């Protein structure tokens with residue numbers, strides 16, 4: 001798909017056609033989808049994991065490099081010889097230091113870096129600095145994440161920065177509540193996206209060096225409120241689901257699912273998502289469609305697929 005929004009490629013790294021694509025965070029929400037999308041496209045894949053047991057189900061042809069982002073030598077080993085590299089910034093108090101190690105390794109090795117995470121976008125450095133300052137007021141817990149994304153954006157590794165909206169798959173946490181007829185996450189109305197689409201978009205940027213370096217929003221076709229999300233679940237389940245926003249239920253779900261820093265980050269974010277609304281802009285949708293070369297999945301589709309998966313899991317039609 002051609003798109004006037006995008007400049008010609010600025011290849012500051014060698015467009016390699018050999019070597020595996022390295023994926024960090026392969027056991028996580030986004031990284032696992034990036035691995036799936038790369039394998040579907042026939043790419044050679046190398047994962048960098050702390051625990052190989054967690055990727056035991058991946059095909060044998062996936063190369064495993066075991067190590068932590070805290071270990072510079074292990075990161076250098078993982079990046080060396082890669083054709084391109086995918087990075088997500090974990091919910092970690094040291095997230096800026098960990099990403100610096102990774103970005104530095106990609107710069108030294110001349111490996112294209114594709115990153116997914118929060119980023120304050122803007123056409124110029126000054127515009128982004130202003131936008132970052134505003135976000136820092138609203139989301140002080142992500143101050144470091146906004147800084148590290150700017151470091152990626154301006155690095156010498158031909159970077160592609162993906163800016164996903166709130167994942168549809170965050171709703172997976174609410175299975176029990178949905179089956180009881182309520183949707184508890186507080187959402188005024190925001191951009192949301194399917195993690196499968198994030199994986200597909202990342203795979204394109206990792207494999208196709210004609211994708212220009214820059215930042216790309218990743219979003220579904222429309223902004224979604226809690227009411228609209230609940231309505232999609234109701235349609236998928238074939239029964240009433242009402243939006244019953246409850247920050248205490250949300251906090252408890254996040255603690256039970258993640259705990260620690262990740263739960264804390266999400267709890268702060270959901271307090272904001274319940275208060276502020278944002279629309280999907282035509283530019284954001286164009287950027288998403290450019291990378292996907294198709295329309296993004298809808299939340300209704302995700303809800304239908306998830307209910308079908310629940311039914312398969314139960315091995316018999318679930319009395320939903």
Ligand SMILES: NC(=O)c1ccc[n+]([C@@H]2O[C@H](COP(=O)([O-])OP(=O)(O)OC[C@H]3O[C@@H](n4cnc5c(N)ncnc54)[C@H](OP(=O)(O)O)[C@@H]3O)[C@@H](O)[C@H]2O)c1
Nearest residue numbers: 025026027028029030050068069088089090117165166167
């Ligand atoms: N959730 C959303 O709606 C949303 C929306 C937009 C952006 N984001 C951003 O997405 C990012 C998180 O991505 P995600 O959702 O894919 O995260 P995730 O599911 O929490 O996965 C994090 C991955 O990083 C790995 N990891 C953590 N620390 C590591 C270390 N020291 N060394 C090596 N690997 C390490 C984890 O491996 P282990 O299995 O070993 O722990 C895991 O594979 C965050 O920056 C967040 O702000 C999230």
